[in-house]
Amino acid sequence: MLDLWSLRVLLEVGRHGSFSAAAEALSMTQPAVSRQIATLERRTGVRLFHRRPRGVQPTEAGLAAMEQAAAVVDGMSLFETRLRAFAAAESGRVRVAAFPSAATRFVPESFRRFTATHPDVELSLTVGERGDARLLEGAIDVALVTSWDADPDPGLETLFLFDDEPMVALPADHPLASQEQVRLADLAAEHWIDGTHPDCLGPSAELSAAMGGPPKITHLCDDWNGRQGLVAAGVGVMLYPSIAGRSVRSDIRLAHPSPALPARRISAAVLPADGRPPAVSAYLDVLRAMSAAYGRTAPTSRLP
Structure with a gap:
């Protein structure tokens, strides 16, 4: 030879x-x-x-x-x-799966930052599917998950990013829209808009307790833009995750609920480090760097 x-x-x-x-x-x-x-x-x-x-x-x-x-x-x-x-993480690809509210601003911003330093790495996004099984199959590289989901497969590593505070979304002309904090009891008579897990009302026990009864859910909408449109039109209110707060419509107002509702923990599920491509590790570094601007950097069960 x-x-x-x-x-x-x-x-x-x-x-x-x-x-x-x-x-x-x-x-x-x-x-x-x-x-x-x-x-x-x-x-x-x-x-x-x-x-x-x-x-x-x-x-x-x-x-x-x-x-x-x-x-x-x-x-x-x-x-x-x-x-x-x-x-050197200068080539390859990073395939991300995310839930809808994470795809409104958080993931696009992470892509922008990552591409600035790794322009030759191919990025792709899938929205609306749980990624655990697809991670194990090798179909994706990073899955954004919440604590409202079932625990990821034990063969995966879960990296905590931040706690996501639920806000209340009101139409801009709502009588309570000017308040930074809104008593949930004052929303007991409102029509509520619910959506796809995990961008939904979530664990409803605390919400029901604060309002003195379960929320009156009259609208079910899986589309993120559609739900915001319903709020803006004044046909209902909804819980709005803070991860999407920077993409809120101008005709919607966000307020802190009183009492505060439990936050959901946002994490990235990935393969263990020994099976993780360098480009994926570099992308995780970007997610960690962004986390401080989106929520707490230590897990808590409740946000003030």
């Missing part, structure tokens, strides 16, 4: 037209270069160079060999470059 170094020697001899010049370029001795070419000719069974008084000249077989050798050497260089890029 021919080795890569022999092919490099072949190319340098052909480019310089001289054993001695090729030897200088490769930091070898002239006899060593001559032996490499002689060995190649013996193994292939063809003469690769005409020996001339003032150097060497490729034969037709030598020209064909140089063409093939260049493809092999260039291919190996590309192979090494691409692997180094993966190892």
